[in-house]
Amino acid sequence: MTIREKFATLGVDNAPGQEENQKNEALELRGEPLAGAPVDFSHGDVDAHKPTPGSFELFAAGVFEGAAQAYTPYKGRTRLMETLAERLSAFTGAAIDPHSGLILTPGTQGALFLAMGANIMPGDKVAVAEPDYFANRKMVEFFNGEMIPVQMRWTAVQTGSGIDLAELEAAFKAGARLFLFSTPNNPTGCVYSKEELFAISKMAKQYGATLIVDELYSRQLFEGTDYVHFCAACPVPNMITIMGPSKTESLSGYRLGVAFGTAEIIERMEKLQAIMALRCPGYNQAVLNGWFAEPAGWLAARVAEHQRIRDDILALIEKQPGVSARKPDGGSYLFVTIPELAVSLHTFIRIARVHANVTVTPGTEFGPQFLHQLRINFSQDHDKALAAMERLFTLMDRYRLP
């Protein structure tokens, strides 16, 4: 394989936030344009849900402190790591060693990349839940690994993720020694049940597998959700947990992430970070001083706002024939199944952007088989989001097959 062939599979044109790079193509536009405030469901709107109060002031304090904050060890500033280890231990229930078991990264994307790069050799088989975060499969390809998808049958169950444990075991039997999944899941919002997690843990121990657990959305859990932190409930010898303040806390503009877990893996991640970006930007790290230390009531209010948007969009969805989405247990995503249309999924999505000012992410970013799904990030202004969904459905009606 040449470098060109390798990168040909790593498309980014349909990735969330990249839409402005798409080539113009002739679109068969039906009916009048649907006017309304533009809504970009490809990511959360940090103007509608502002960054955590005090975050900018923490950054400013870091800049004014100067060299000590600009140049930190590659893993992160030592005293900040001590603070974070304590808070993350309290949150998850797992003991986290600030000196050997924790690393700060440029966003959770950085944490995922480091965790994957620190575990995959060329030719390695890697089990990845599907649907799951769009970049997972691309990382496996980039590190010259071989992906074994493990289906999450989320629409077949009421609670839990519906992860196919028989498929997961088959992947381990086929030689996979690394499994990556997110809970709450991106894009469905499903939270893995305790039973699922214990089954995964048992299997990982049996096969000596390493686990990467993406808990990016674990602070944004809706009413009635029973959440279990894998790292505390059923840890395995080789595992990394990933979190960050980019979503619920709206701090994405600072690109902050953390990973914690097995010391030997963290050490490899540190070595990789040293050649990848040296460190999570020094001044930006200072913003993490406010993480898990937000004003009283702030988190509950933020979750409640999102629950309202979720429920109001779901109520709209229920009225559309052939359209469905499972109610998310946590996070800000809805993975919406749509009916057969007269145009392809990708074309419909481009039409929605051009003709209705609505940007969504195609299901195919989460698995090639999701040709009738689209993902929306509902961390938006409530009214604008509802109006945008109405426009999307109006447009959909124009392209429905009879």
Added chain:
Amino acid sequence: MTIREKFATLGVDNAPGQEENQKNEALELRGEPLAGAPVDFSHGDVDAHKPTPGSFELFAAGVFEGAAQAYTPYKGRTRLMETLAERLSAFTGAAIDPHSGLILTPGTQGALFLAMGANIMPGDKVAVAEPDYFANRKMVEFFNGEMIPVQMRWTAVQTGSGIDLAELEAAFKAGARLFLFSTPNNPTGCVYSKEELFAISKMAKQYGATLIVDELYSRQLFEGTDYVHFCAACPVPNMITIMGPSKTESLSGYRLGVAFGTAEIIERMEKLQAIMALRCPGYNQAVLNGWFAEPAGWLAARVAEHQRIRDDILALIEKQPGVSARKPDGGSYLFVTIPELAVSLHTFIRIARVHANVTVTPGTEFGPQFLHQLRINFSQDHDKALAAMERLFTLMDRYRLP
């Protein structure tokens, strides 16, 4: 090879800025401790040479702008890229397309990692100048390539880098199709001569090789230096130039870098950035609005300050028997050759940190053969730096072999 074996070669304990992680070992300390203000020569001191005026205000404006600055395309914010392409074109003399030929990265480390990752397949041979930036060899190893060092005989020449063009040609003949070098060179401060650059260009064309030219220090050039931008003077079809404001401009705490060059390579780098860290942090990008637009006279003053420190340290070095360093043409590094000591280079460096409050980087980070070299970054407070060098030499005298 296992993942453990692979990472075992990627040590970071001796890397600049990582010294606090070194294990304590029993050191044979001779004489009394040498008191004085601690000086960390492993990187520049951004308290002594402050970040560019106005940089923090640009960051703040980015935060207050909100979502549009937080979420940019992966390559960087479009209107900022247009501004930067214009300024970088004016600076280098090369035509740079903002839409297809430029990418913003998390630091120049990020730019280097992306450029290497976008060009190396497992087993590929890669030519790397030696001595050169310590992470270069590690990146080749991480991407499962095979490094072919090309010696830079910098002490054998008065001008130019002394790059061994016969060795470079031998590397191309052996199959290398990628060559990476820095000018001004890190760690020696040598600037490649026009003749050297044209010879490299000719050879790269002949063998169809890709070039990565690290020009991180190209704004900090001392009196009498004749600098040629490769990308303008003798471009080749496949090449990437790397720059950033972390050094001369002291903006390292923001982690900003840029790469420009061949559109096809930039596109691969964008795809890799999408899974590595998504983007250069959104708010941080805003700081680049001030790059190449500093107050009149600011750059000249900064270069003059550094030239004075360089010259005063060189005057000290000249008085030490067995100690030497070539006068840097540009940048903030001195690569100092030291005499044979009673302890190893690494042990002497640890002793200097413990017993004299002076941190330096061992030559071995730049090539395994540099057992009698150490690198200092002289972007420091003038007086503290001079005093620290005096302490280093006093300590050296205590360990000299008779």
